[in-house]
């Protein structure tokens with residue numbers, strides 16, 4: 401699987417009128433460039449899960465997601481590329497009646513076996529007895545939680561900060577399940593970058609659960625040694641919600657830096673960081689590293705080119 405040795409994720413400098421005015425040095429790590437199909441942080445989270453599933457000679461990889469899930473899309477592509485059947489348990493029985501949206505169409509084209517379940521069943525996705533029933537139904541498949549956020553996913557995400565080379569005052573990334581943030585916290589600890597603060601930006605409303613979930617994904621000595629927190633101020637109404645201020649900002653960002661951001665994840669994090677810079681949250685001279693976790697590919701499939709700015 402030599403795809404893993406060729407992961408390309410350069411760090412680029414973002415200099416513009418805002419960073420200059422506030423004397424903040426901002427860099428962005430382009431995880432969105434790391435693979436053309438298994439994109440962004442999902443590649444990182446799948447890495448050790450795929451290796452483990454191959455070692456176990458699992459009959460298939462099974463996981464969970466919503467109708468526009470980046471994880472489901474990435475998993476289906478990984479299944480095709482590494483020649484392992486994939487099964488997607490998709491939230492929403494009503495989707496069965498409608499034509500497949502472009503994200504699920506692509507997942508199906510990649511060979512994924514799609515199963516639609518009610519919202520009630522979907523809520524049971526982490527319960528042991530539900531997982532046993534899936535195992536009985538689908539055979540000796542390898543089951544990954546939603547977003548690929550298990551221990552092996554966190555281990556893969558930790559590698560996001562392996563090659564950054566130096567300490568930053570803050571490292572920021574968008575949070576859905578929090579698995580990627582947990583990985584970054586772990587990576588920061590193992591690399592000895594303990595003066596870096598790690599900041600997650602919840603893209604969901606009511607992201608208060610994230611602190612606890614992330615603590616549960618990490619050994620205690622790691623979660624207490626690293627200084628980290630989850631900012632819940634920039635969900636802009638909730639998952640996949642946006643507003644014209646965000647859209648205007650992302651347009652300005654693209655025109656200034658020639659970097660596309662999605663409106664669901666990375667866009668909200670970068671917007672939040674720039675807002676915090678302007679409010680004086682970071683001391684003058686601070687060095688920040690933003691993690692571009694991808695998302696632009698799904699956004700494009702979903703709504704044509706309008707979803708990325």
Ligand SMILES: *Cc1c(COP(=O)(O)O)cnc(C)c1O
Pocket residue numbers: 440441442470471547549574575576577578579580581665666693694695696
């Ligand atoms: C899935 C995803 C995230 C969230 O990752 P978690 O590990 O679930 O917190 C962030 N950004 C993008 C682009 C994603 O697709």
